[in-house]
Amino acid sequence: xxxxxxxxxxxxxxALMGVYFWELGDVRECTLVEGGYWNYLEGVCRETPQAxxxxxxxxxxxxxxxMLLSVLGVGLCMVGLYVKRR
Numbered sequence: 001x002x003x004x005x006x007x008x009x010x011x012x013x014x015a016l017m018g019v020y021f022w023e024l025g026d027v028r029e030c031t032l033v034e035g036g037y038w039n040y041l042e043g044v045c046r047e048t049p050q051a052x053x054x055x056x057x058x059x060x061x062x063x064x065x066x067m068l069l070s071v072l073g074v075g076l077c078m079v080g081l082y083v084k085r086r
Contacts, residue, residue, distance in 0.1 A: 002080030008073030
């Protein structure tokens with residue numbers, strides 16, 4: 001149970017950071033290399049300024065689900081450390 005808890009504790013935040021930084025790379029390429037403005041809702045580079053939409057509003061299931069899995073992982077780790085090994 002401890003190994004599963006550690007897996008659930010570590011993997012979801014790493015996956016969230018990976019997806020976030022993947023998009024951040026596209027945003028940086030658009031603004032710094034192409035000189036444009038990133039449209040967060042459509043995920044494309046535009047010539048006119050675009051409104052900022054937070055990542056948690058665009059991907060609520062991914063963010064909330066990942067955090068819930070991490071909390072479940074903490075719970076499993078606590079149970080795994082509390083229960084005696086046989």
